[in-house]
Amino acid sequence: MGKKFTDMNLRTADFIYPYFVTGGKNKKEEINSFPGIFRFSLDRLLSDIGESRKLGLNKILLFGIPDTKDARGTTAYKEDNIVSLAVEGIKKRFPALIVMTDVCLCAYTTHGHCGILKAKSAKRKAQNGVNIDNKNTLETLSNVAISHAEAGADWVAPSAMARGQVRAIRSALDKNGYNKVKIMGYSAKFASNFYGPFRQAANSAPAFGDRKGYQLDYNDAEAAIKRIGDDIREGAGAVMVKPALAYLDVVKQAKLRFKHPLAAYNVSGEYSMVKYGAKSGLWDERKMVFETIGSIKRAGADLIITYHAKDIARWLRE
Ligand code: PBG
16 A cells, blocks of 8 residues: 655644735735735735635735835834734734734835945945944834734734844833734845745835845855844744745754744745746646645744645645
8 A cells, every 4th residue: 555645734724824915995916926926905905814714724924015115114114004004904804813914124115125224424334235224223123013013913023134123123012012912033034036026026126235234145054043043032932934945954953953933934936936837837736835835844844934825725625
């Protein structure tokens, strides 16, 4: 008798499904390079979340696409910012859904970087023309996190890779009475080539330079493990490795080293490769998804953030 394949015992509760929310009404815009993923206005988002709930998904990660941007990313935390409005609407309709929000500035700044930039005259040497003002960035990220917490987010997920972002946000949340709101740190986030479709979705590509000054060198697993340790000490309720598939060695090391909830982000480029391959007839989408996502679970991820989550949930029910 042949050995039965187990599909790694994937469970719908292992998954976090990302959503992009934009302003306006009755919008469901497909994104060119990102098959099956949309930018939703809040009304359409609520109906799509309804479908996800029916499939048994119980965690989402929310990204906002604001109407306007400026150099300091103020639309990320102003009153009634796109994410806070969406969180309020979602929580009203789906109180039991676990809502996580991305806390970053790249979609909200005209320059497209994840933090506030220093004035050109600043002394510190810029990395590829990019000079982040860390102190200012931490203050702004804290404001963003508080605005999401106020709206009812269960988790905030800082992805700006600013030094000390977890500590700064933890202390700001606690000072404002949001002790119950947890932080998922994008702890080991690499300066990766796999983010292309996401940047098109969020309209968040850097206008100049790159993110190598603040995201991690993809050859440096040691730095990644160190940053995960830092985030745990700073108060992260969960830590993350991102991307996932090209970094399973890091996922595995993190799992063995730390006894802490561990997420892996199966990012937009990883997802699109599988999708485009399936569209071209190179492989069967479902089989490829189970193999790749199963490998992330096998490496040790407790939670998997993936754009395949709705499909997986559907397939697990068949
Ligand atoms: C924001 C952010 C990025 C992703 C998640 N949060 C992109 C980036 O750093 O440019 C990428 C996610 C994906 O590719 O699916 N900083």
